[in-house]
Amino acid sequence: MYEQVLLLEKRDSEYQDLAGYRSVGGYSALSSTLRDSTPEQLIDLVKEAKLRGRGGAGFPTGLKWSFVPKGSASAKWLLCNADEGEPGTFKDRIIMEQTPHLLLEGMILAAYAIGAAKAYIYIRGEYVTAIRRLEREIQACRQAGLLGKNILGSGFDLDIYLHRGAGAYICGEETALIESLEGNRGQPRFKPPFPAVSGFYKGPTVVNNVETLACVPPIVQRGADWFRSIGSEKCPGPKLYCLSGHVKRPGLYELPMGISLRELVEQHAGGTHSGKKIKAVIPGGISAALLPEPALDIAMDFDALSAAGTMLGSAGVIVMDESTCMVQVAHRIIEFFHHESCGKCTPCREGLAWVEQMLRRIKDGEAKSGELESMERIYGNIEGNTFCLLGDGAVMALRGVVKNFRHEFIERIQQGGRAA
């Protein structure tokens, strides 16, 4: 039986405050690290655990931390990416609402590893409950000597501040997040330089996702071997999966990384709520290409899904039953990306507008024959030609729908022509 470490006991409010979190060993990882380990040793431990970033990219966390130049005179920064905006995703909100100290302890450890004296949590503006709770618990940490000067007598100083976002999907992209945190419009920056070298106000900066940081205290407490014993060799550890859509038991599930998508949907989430057959499942938030029902026997990890032409992304699993109209799904997905395009680069800004119009015509039965092919040509020109991954994500998602359900688009175009 898998033991939950990120959600502790689900929906149990006892762990929301400092006393509750401490009663289950909270902050023992921090005190032992500050007492016994150097920052380098902590980085090595996280490398050894093979923790990979849970925000979507799956980059090795310890390696990311080690890119921060040691001994550099300029201030270093830790930014927590809590701007959870990928549709179908709600795991970070639930961590912050239910076990806020798991994130805070993870952040203090990460800041110690990279030598940051200030850290910010860039949190979605809509997450008002999580904001209030974190504000309260950050204050409790200051009073308990877990934040501020000379933390637990170690000589290490850290302040954590909340920065409330204001509704822009693009700010989940790490360089756009940094731009936004500097008081600019959230538009991505060119890489390189990567944030670890030159990020927030040109200082070395690490941006980590909430779930990634929440994995750090359990790694310190239980060891790298324990972490690696869960999941697969290249993608180990516990993982949060967000289940929604036409599913019987929607919700957040903590299970090993690499669980089969079919098991997740059919056993844990109970299959479809209607009892109808599953038509397709999006495995990692709407940027990820959907998988048709026969392809559900696949491991939910970064490598397996990438090899199948999709991605684990944010592990936002959206289930669609056989009643779902895929043209409507495609249109809704592209409407979203068009709305959230930051406007910086032309292929994304203009291209997505055109694709959205064409999908609307197909959906409304107003498309002419050949419109599907024109649309494919246009989105083929978006892919790989945009400044950041937003445009690529939109195309990956749309390609997945068209590839697997092309006949629905053709039927709609033909029917529309007859009806007119």
Added chain:
Amino acid sequence: MKDQTLKQQITEMATRYPAARSAVMPALHLAQAHYGYLTQDAMAEVAEYLHLPRVAVLEIATFYSLFHTRPVGKYHLQLCTNLSCMLLGAERLQRQLEQQLDIRCGETTADGRFTLTAVECLGACEMAPVMQLNDDYCGHLNEQRLAEMLQTLQEEANRKPENGPPSS
């Protein structure tokens, strides 16, 4: 009339960052909570306290969807229409809200009570279909729950006819 509390809050906020410019978003959140929405004067105040050109504040206020440069109703209904909610009937709920409030998405009722907005994913798909009523999430919606909720809000508004911006 400028407000000293707001000035104090914004000035304090600026000390949390390496440069005051970083505080523009939190300052706009504070100003919006204070005035109800971001008037030209409110944005000018923020610019003054943070020593920024007014246009630098305006470009932030208009880039992010949670900042409002036009008045918002006492009850702001933000219905999620993204995929997980769409699959569970968000379009039907949108039509119901538009019909019952007699406005389209993006509009405010003539009495200034209700603003209806169709929004992108609220990050609460486990309770889809979901909407945000001001700051609160209302999940597992259906036609009946929505109708009851609107009725409760109407009655509440009738009991408390004052309709100014929320006080800070």
